[in-house]
Structures are given as structure tokens and as C-alpha cells.
Amino acid sequence: MDILRVIIAILLPPLGVFLQVGLGASFWLNLLLTLLGYFPGVLHAVWVIAKK
Numbered sequence: 001m002d003i004l005r006v007i008i009a010i011l012l013p014p015l016g017v018f019l020q021v022g023l024g025a026s027f028w029l030n031l032l033l034t035l036l037g038y039f040p041g042v043l044h045a046v047w048v049i050a051k052k
Contacts, residue, residue: 005019005020005049009042010045011043012039013033013034013040013041013042014027014031014034014045016043016048017030020048020052021048022023026044042045
């Protein structure tokens with residue numbers, strides 16, 4: 001299941017974080033990072049998924 005979440009995180013970073021942690025602070029931070037730049041959002045999403 002984590003491989004699927006990582007693939008989703010690469011395509012849509014906030015969705016990958018949402019599937020992992022829900023609507024918490026990590027989700028909103030990732031949404032902000034993705035809006036500021038796609039690559040920081042992807043890095044954060046993969047880090048959140050790998051951390052759990």
C-alpha cells in the first residue's frame with residue numbers, strides 16, 4: 001500500500017499526504033508547498049509517507 005501512496009504522492013502530493021494522515025497540519029503544509037512549487041510538495045509528501 002505504501003508504494004501506491006508514493007506513486008499518488010508523486011502525481012498529486014496533497015492527496016498522498018491526505019491518504020496517509022488526513023486533514024492535519026501536514027496536509028495543509030503540503031498543500032502550501034505544492035502551490036509554491038511542485039517539487040517541494042513532492043519531497044514533503046514522500047517524507048510524510050516514509051516517516052509513518
